[in-house]
Amino acid sequence: RELVQEIDQATITTKEDLELFRMRFISRKGVLTELFDNLKTVAAEDRRAVGKELNDLKNKALARFQDSSEALEASGAGHQGPAVDLTLPNVPGLTGTQHPLSIVRQRIIQIFERIGFNVSDGPEIESDWYNFGALNFPDNHPARDMQDTFFVQKSAENQSADMLLRTHTSNVQIRLMEHRSKEETFRPIRSIMPGRVYRNETISARAHCQFHQVEGLYVDRNVGFRDLKDTLYHFVKEMFTKDTKIRFRPSYFPFTEPSAEIDISCQICHGSGCNICKHSGWVEIAGSGMVDPQVLINSGIDAEEYTGFAFGMGIERITMLKYEVRDLRLYFENDVRFLKQFEGL
Ligand code: PHE
Helix, strand or coil, X not given: CHHXXXXXXXXXXXXXXXXHHHHHHHCCCCHHHHHHHHHHHCCHHHHHHHHHHHHHHHHHHHHHHXXXXXXXXXXXXXXXXXXXXXXXXXXXXXXXXCCHHHHHHHHHHHHHHHCCCEECCCCCEEEHHHHCHHHCCCCCCHHHXXXXXXXXXXXXXXXXXXXXXXXXXXXXXXXXXXXXXXXXXXXXXXXXXXXXXXXXXXXXXXXXXXXXXXXXXXXXXXXXXXXXXXXXXXXXXXXXXXCCCEEEEEEEECCEEEEEEEEEECCCCCCCCCCCCCCCCEEEEEEEEEECHHHHHHCCCCCCCCEEXXXXXXXXXXXXXXXXXXXXXXXXXXXXXXXXHHCCC
């Protein structure tokens, strides 16, 4: 009877009270367990009655526990800090939106997939050989300074074994060609390779130490410069508008010969001149060229039989032109006010 009273009168206003109550009446180490154990010492004729009484007590304790814990939940006292004010308006559900770089990467992939390119991938931490050596950058050659490099580990004997953060996605070209060259019969390569790249540059509105590229590679018999041109013309018109102008400007890369940079008419000022195109009306979007035969040889491909073209472009730059993003740093700050503007694209 005392216990009945105790169960009824226990004050349960906090989580701690509730726990104490549980320990005393409900847990296996509580008073009731002990009483149930003592049941065997009760005279046989009384056992039924006593047992029933104990069961009632137990149910009462369970009911009180249940009620109290529900009451606690509802009042919010079970949480840390102040009780929840149920009169406050609901916080609207915040769902994420796709990052502009993801939107553009997916669009690039879609455009190229429709003309028969697949997607390949490769490591971001790479050896000097795949990032430079195989691509015709001679050891200690100043051409390497075109891309300021973050080194991860320097090798004492052999520069090719240095480990670095890849400065471009061209490492995937080499890995893909090497892989294909080991197959019994050569299958033509038509692939794009999106990925993150790193350069040791001072961060500003126009440069960052990390950014994204998409590399493209096409290797088969009789691949010519006009295939490169056709492919990139098609891409630019799909990505931007049908009347976007394109020009190829002679350039130099150690791994392509001939090489060209690709400019398009400025998408922001439409040719009338702005600070993005530096009032020239043109913006560079990609490097490209015919794969240097030595690079094919370095990757195990028969350079007498096969030719190829390659190109590489920056996803940030394309996104900037497409959506008029004027500062590269915005891409990595994850400010929701920026990201929200791309909702639903
Ligand atoms: N890898 C070059 C760069 O990052 C771009 C490029 C790729 C040029 C393929 C030609 C062919 O600057």
